[in-house]
Amino acid sequence: MIPVTKPFLPPQQIYQSYLDGIWKRNWLTNMGPLASDLELRLQEFLKVDHLLFVTNGTVALQMAIKALDLKGEIITTPFSFVATTSSIVWEGCTPVFVDIDPESLNIDAAKIEAAITENTSAILATHVYGNPCEVEKIDRIAKKHNLKVIYDAAHSFGVEVKGRSIFEFGDISTCSLHATKLYHSIEGGLLITKDPVLLKKLASVRNFGISGFESFDELGLNGKNSEFHAVMGLANLKYIEEISKKRKALTTRYDDKLKNLKARRPIWHIDSENNAAYYPIIFDTEELMLKCREHLQLNEIGTRRYFYPSLATALPYLEPQHFPVTDDIAKRVLCLPLFYDLTIEEVDMICRLLLRIQNN
Ligand SMILES: Cc1ncc(COP(=O)(O)O)c(C=O)c1O
Incomplete structure (x- = not known):
């Protein structure tokens, strides 16, 4: 897993x-x-x-x-x-x-x-x-x-x-x-x-x-x-430099391998460097995101719909409200595994699976 x-x-x-x-x-x-x-x-x-x-x-x-x-x-x-x-x-x-x-x-x-x-x-x-x-x-x-x-x-x-x-x-x-x-x-x-x-x-x-x-x-x-x-x-x-370096390397690997996935990455602030806290991708459609998520799950790979659903619709103590961009992005976004112990080989496998699922 x-x-x-x-x-x-x-x-x-x-x-x-x-x-x-x-x-x-x-x-x-x-x-x-x-x-x-x-x-x-x-x-x-x-x-x-x-x-x-x-x-x-x-x-x-x-x-x-x-x-x-x-x-x-x-x-x-x-x-x-x-x-x-x-x-x-x-x-x-x-x-x-x-x-x-x-x-x-x-x-x-x-x-x-x-x-x-x-x-x-x-x-x-x-x-x-x-x-x-x-x-x-x-x-x-x-x-x-x-x-x-x-x-x-x-x-x-x-x-x-x-x-x-x-x-x-x-x-x-x-x-x-x-x-x-x-x-x-x-x-x-x-x-x-x-x-x-x-x-x-x-x-x-x-x-x-x-x-x-x-x-x-x-x-x-x-x-x-x-x-x-x-x-x-x-x-x-004591390990923060090592942790950051590893997470950034994994992020770069995902970026390289997922170029042909029908998905995009959030655009990072122009004057700042990504700290590799998460690896979110926004699929072109919710259908593709759900298909990929399900197949990754079948292969014992965890993902997270982070953040879904929109806080404006999800909370029982607030009247639901719809916001077009949030509703749309929340439906299509998925965070892929990212942590210090993850290996480049595991990232490659996740990327291979995603590309295979998309083309099936
Ligand atoms: C955006 C955001 N705000 C606040 C929190 C709450 O932090 P904590 O879990 O330390 O209470 C989290 C936790 O995941 C978060 O992602």
């Missing part, structure tokens, strides 16, 4: 080498030394001013909305993982969907202004598959209408635009360090902001809003992460 994804695991001895210290210190969670060390190392690796290591990417989104004190409507994309929309609803705000661009698959910046009302407080956009949104355009729109911007950068670990970390854009960016991600800490998330005041607030929100032994600054939650998760993050960081 070839799964669609498989978590990277560092050598067990490396993980174990941190455990003695944890046992000696008996400090298991609550901003421990390893979690703090991970934050510093990630800050350096990602070239960002500040970041916080939190429970997961979903809690990071909720904390971002809370810390910015957002109310009313938040403009967002229907082509994302459920957490992007559910966090908005969870925080008592209303998601207002805007259709996506058919090439980048990100929110169509040209359609945002038409969705702004007097109740709009923010834009929450996803860098889909790690591919940067039109950050400069979105920034201009936000400034013009006095809106906050949150980027759901769950997929964007290591992505840069014009040499600058993608996490530096917007008021706050969030990232997921879930086990299935390119870089992970089993469960985990990041909050990144350039604003030191906002960072302080986010740090307080992460720790129940506690300001002293007997005092509270604000409403908070438990967004902390543990020393054991930090260890996985620290250990995996």
Whole structure:
């Protein structure tokens, strides 16, 4: 069986080498030394001013909305993982969907202004598959209408635009360090902001809003992460260059071998390099996608309809709404296997099967 994804695991001895210290210190969670060390190392690796290591990417989104004190409507994309929309609803705000661009698959910046009302407080956009949104355009729109911007950068670990970390854009960016991600800490998330005041607030929100032994600054939650998760993050960081190199090589191989498939790839931002977080393809027809998916399944090859269905039609707590580009792309997109342990030979086999199925 070839799964669609498989978590990277560092050598067990490396993980174990941190455990003695944890046992000696008996400090298991609550901003421990390893979690703090991970934050510093990630800050350096990602070239960002500040970041916080939190429970997961979903809690990071909720904390971002809370810390910015957002109310009313938040403009967002229907082509994302459920957490992007559910966090908005969870925080008592209303998601207002805007259709996506058919090439980048990100929110169509040209359609945002038409969705702004007097109740709009923010834009929450996803860098889909790690591919940067039109950050400069979105920034201009936000400034013009006095809106906050949150980027759901769950997929964007290591992505840069014009040499600058993608996490530096917007008021706050969030990232997921879930086990299935390119870089992970089993469960985990990041909050990144350039604003030191906002960072302080986010740090307080992460720790129940506690300001002293007997005092509270604000409403908070438990967004902390543990020393054991930090260890996985620290250990995996030693391998990140190797992981990225391998995933990029596999991506190039897929690209080379699938040139004649009746499908296309999303178009990546011109000033940025693909971080190989996923390998999505958009088939010419849903029928061909379903046929390929079924045959790959019969050959024990996992794929994922990521993202399907559109969030604007799928969620029982929202009135269904149709967006032509999202509905169309969501029906035809399929992610192929991509993970560190996947071999070039396996990629070749997947590509051979796809081309054979298409021609049958
Ligand atoms: C776009 C997007 N946003 C948010 C999340 C949530 O992250 P987590 O699973 O770490 O809570 C994910 C997870 O897959 C995601 O893909």
